[in-house]
Amino acid sequence: MIVFNLLAGALLLLTGFLSVYLRNAVHAALALAANFVVMGTVYMVLQARFLGWVQIIVYAGAIMVLFVFVIMLLHAAQAEVGFDPLPWMRPAALAVAAVGFLALAWALGAARAPLAAKASAALLKGGTALALGPELWNTWRYPVLLVAALLLVATVAAVALIRPGKEGA
């Protein structure tokens, strides 16, 4: 267990760092995909097994395919080096990151988990699809339908952006 935690933590940090650090956008995207997969396994070990699979299927599977096509579309694989179009961005990013880290540190120190880890794990019932299904489609029925509406909006917007005219209908 401890071995897994250390290994997963190290891998998450490494892939996260690489996805920011690598100059080639395709390499960075691959590092991010690896990050998603490791994150999925962490979810599974934390008794949220279905969430873990969804993390891999939706994030590492579908969203990364979207990223890849955006990279190819914008021809952004090779970063342009040698000049900085937004010189004020680096200090600003550093400041935002610092604030973010401080907020996170404060939250970790101040917040109390609503339930002890063991109790919440028992409540999750292993987090399998079987345990999650009634919860998702009963208690959270309207949010789920809202997700469908959101996805519809995304599809329509993408289609409208790609084919603004009426030709070829």
Add this chain to the structure above:
Amino acid sequence: MVAVFAVVGVAIVYATLFLSRLLVGERPKTGAKLEVYESGEVTIGTTEARVDVHYYLYALLFLVFDVEAALLFPWAPAFDKLGWLGVFEVAIFVAILAAGLAYAWLRGVLKWVY
């Protein structure tokens, strides 16, 4: 369990690659050996070209229906606890997403891309 499986598989691939390297060794890389083959002709230009925007749409449609499938997978085995209400919910859910696909189809975006 699966991780063990994957590790054994990866080890076998590397073993064969290593064996090949060991048996063949380094040979001089002369002439056109290291050029890309492409179609047998001398290549012109690089691969740095933008791709058609339609690919983005396929990826987005994939994402949309992937989320649909991901939400339906917990519904299917827990079906008996939900009954008729569950069937109606899913019918509405699927209908909303099908509308998006139908719209994309009718606007003619699912066609040949280069």
Add this chain to the structure above:
Amino acid sequence: MLWQLFVTAVKALVLILALLFTFAYITWIMRRGLARFQVRLGPNRVGPAGLLQPIADAVKAIFKEDLTVARADRVLYWLAPLIAFTFALAAFAVIPVGPDGWVVANLDMGVLYVFAVSELAVYGIFLAGWASGSKYPLMGGLRSIAALVGYELALGMAILPVVLMAGSLNLQDIVAWQQTHGYFILWQFPAFLVYFVASLAEMSRTPFDFAEAEQELVAGFHTEYASMKFVSFYIAELLHWITGSALIATLFLGGWAAPFGLPQIPVLWLFLKWAIFIFLVLWIWASWFRTRYDQMIRFAWGVLLPAATVWFLITAYYVAKGGAL
């Protein structure tokens, strides 16, 4: 814990070696079979009936010079065959070949695992195409993803009615359900058709083998690969055929369970059912045409996905009415 790990590792090794052996002889079956369909003889010189041909091929491949084209992205060029191979192999880890214990990983959500692995397998194709630094591979890789994603979804939606009826995402449970209630090919024939056709695309076999449509794309994403790296792709491709057929047999034809009350022998029955689909795919391969790339995409989105969705809703209605539970 350690003992369990050891047992799994042994199981994994046995299964992987069995799969690689199957791969070697599937190349022989493929070449001999296709030749027979076309009234040729096929490889028949090395060993009796050409049975040693796969070994000769392996030796030849190992002694080929391993080249990395100068324009390639070196890291990903190396990684791509590995990714393709690993994910092609990984799908088999959850397929039960016999009762309890006769499976490497008996996951409670095995169906999701299959879905995830078949999605991630796409990376190998894309990375190979992109990392080669060559135009046709890049185009082949992009087209492969654009087309494959549609078939992934059809595949997922065709499993849903099966999961709905069996009430479980575990492959052993699905096999057990079929033992008591009858095979899913009878209950779920439309879902089976969608699954089978989408599987053909997943295995990149005729009529959807455009990834290697030599008239348009030379050899697609693996044009620039040689030696054992090329072989890795070749193995991955045929492994998709092998695991895909085994999955169809498990999901729709009762898996390892014996038909007609015959004695239960692990491996044997799955092997026989698997052989049916291997032959079916070969038959289609030998006798059918290759679809055009845009037709292939429209077929996935316009026919397979709607058909699977509608059948899923019909199944939901039928089961909710109280049938078959």
